[in-house]
Each structure stands twice: as C-alpha cells, then as structure tokens.
Amino acid sequence: MHRLISHALALLTVVGTFWGGAAHAQSFTCGPYAFTYEVRSGTSVVGVRCVKVVDDRSFTFYGEGRWGATEYRHLGYAIGDIFNGGRNFRGWSADIYGNGEDTAGFANGTLTLTSTAPISSGPAIVQVRGAYTEDWYRSTSNVALGFTRLPFDVRYCGGNLEQMWVPAMDGSYHVRCLLHADGHTNEPAAWYGAGYRSTSRYEHLGTAIFQWDGPRWGSTDLCISGAHYCGYTNYGSLGLARQSDTSIIVTGAWGEHWLRF
Numbered sequence: 001m002h003r004l005i006s007h008a009l010a011l012l013t014v015v016g017t018f019w020g021g022a023a024h025a026q027s028f029t030c031g032p033y034a035f036t037y038e039v040r041s042g043t044s045v046v047g048v049r050c051v052k053v054v055d056d057r058s059f060t061f062y063g064e065g066r067w068g069a070t071e072y073r074h075l076g077y078a079i080g081d082i083f084n085g086g087r088n089f090r091g092w093s094a095d096i097y098g099n100g101e102d103t104a105g106f107a108n109g110t111l112t113l114t115s116t117a118p119i120s121s122g123p124a125i126v127q128v129r130g131a132y133t134e135d136w137y138r139s140t141s142n143v144a145l146g147f148t149r150l151p152f153d154v155r156y157c158g159g160n161l162e163q164m165w166v167p168a169m170d171g172s173y174h175v176r177c178l179l180h181a182d183g184h185t186n187e188p189a190a191w192y193g194a195g196y197r198s199t200s201r202y203e204h205l206g207t208a209i210f211q212w213d214g215p216r217w218g219s220t221d222l223c224i225s226g227a228h229y230c231g232y233t234n235y236g237s238l239g240l241a242r243q244s245d246t247s248i249i250v251t252g253a254w255g256e257h258w259l260r261f
Contacts, residue, residue: 026146027143027144027145027147028143028144028148028149029142029144030048030050030062031142031224032230033052033220033223033230033232034051034205035050035051035052036049036138036139036142036144037050037051037137037138037144038137038139038144038147039137040137045145045147047067047134047147048064048144049062049063050062051122051126051136052220054209056080056118056119057079057081057082058077058080058207059077059119059207060076060205061075061076061077061078062075062076062192062205063075063076064149064150070103071100071103071150072101072102072103073097074094074096075093075094075177075190075191075205076094076111076179077179077189077207078091078092078111078113079091079189085118086115086117086120086121087114087116087118088112089113089114089115091107091109091113092108092109092111092179092181092189093105093106093111094106094107094161096154096156096158096161096177097158097159097160098155098157099153099154099155099156100150100151101150104159105131107130107131109181111130111131112129113128113129114126114129115127122138153196154175154177154192154194154203155175156175157192161179162177162178162180163176163178164248164259165261166195166256166259173195174193174194175194175195176191176193177191177193179191182210184208184210186242187210187215187242188217189207189208190206192205205219205220205222206218206238207219207235209235209236215240216236216237216238216239217235217236218234218235219238220232220233238251238253238254239252245260246260
C-alpha cells in the first residue's frame, strides 16, 4: 500500500480548538507558500483566496467566504499564454459542496482574471470578471484579519469536482477534489486535499504544469494555523498516473493511491 501522507503534506493542528469544533479566532492565513488575498465588502473581509502560483502562466486558488448568510467554498485554476506578462488569464472555478456549503456553481473557463502586476510577484489586486465579479486584495501581512473560517470541514467535493479518497487502515480520512480544465479530461489541472489522522487535520493544493513532454504536478500545504508543521513539494516533482476511471497512482516526491468508490 502506498505511503499515505508524506512530510510534504502538513498535518494541521490548531492549538486549543480544531476546525469543525469551537469558533476560531477571527483571522486567516494561507501560510508562507501561498499568497493570502481578501475579498471585501466595504471595510469587512467577507472572503479569502489562497493563490498558489506555478509560474507567470498558471496558478491555482482556493477560496471560501460568505455573501450575507450564504457560505461557499471553491477551487479554481487559471491559465494564460506565454506572451501576457503574467497579468491576464482564463479561469475555471468549481464550488465545493455537500459539507454545509450553500452554493454549487461551476465556471467552466468563463472567468477572466487580470492582475495589476505579474502574478508571480503577488500583485496588490486581482480582478475577476465573467461568470461572477469580485476583486481580490492581497494582504501585505499575509493574514486576513477579521475573517472567521467556515465551521465545517471538507468530507465531500460535490458534483463539480472528481472526488477521490486515499484509503487508510487506521480509520483516518483523506479526500481529494480534482478540477479538470482546458481540455485535460484525465489529468487534473488542480486538486484540493483535506483530511485528518487522529485529531490533526491538513489541507493542501496541488497544481499541474502542462508542458510539451507531458504534465507534472506539485503540492503546497495551506498553513492556515501557525501552530503546525508546514511544507510543500516542488512543482514538477509529482507524477499522477491514472490506472482506470476509479484509480490514480501518485509517485515522485511522495506517493499515494487515490480511489473512487
């Protein structure tokens, strides 16, 4: 059986309270390996976006927040061409649902994302237009103050994403939500991973690099609390080999076997 979780997938432990339990302090960070952006309504932070840049041509983002009483989560992927200077992108966004979220939207390449500087530099503003409209403002401290996380964890991906699990003999839980984009039907452009072992939880983003010799992937932990181990895997150092419609083998810097039951 493949090694379940490597050191590159951080186990997220929140001191004094765990995600899905008591209320958290009103702040949020994506950690040192992803940019933290805020979605604002007036002076209030109503949403957060974790942006992981592969290069100036592509990036992945995880978002969650509230519009009034409506709570949502989503996973996104954006790609541009090599001539755009890292500023203009076409994007996909798929809501994660089934855990308590209120939305189930899917933007299939219908987003336009424009940044005020090359995306790899962590621009001050990213504008999103098309299927929906919002602006992301980068937190200079990489912490979104005044934002409280959604009070439930992710066990289900919903119908917009390919849902797979990592089987475990110890009863721990590990879900993988795969986003397909830009014509890559068998190879995910991005994925969101979440789970726990014992009372420790983790979240990470995986992102593809689509090159002439085939795709490669890497992963970045979302280091949402400062009181836990936090790591990443270099982009291009993972391989995903689909064995069937219900099985993917992950090899390279770490190994897992993803299954759809």
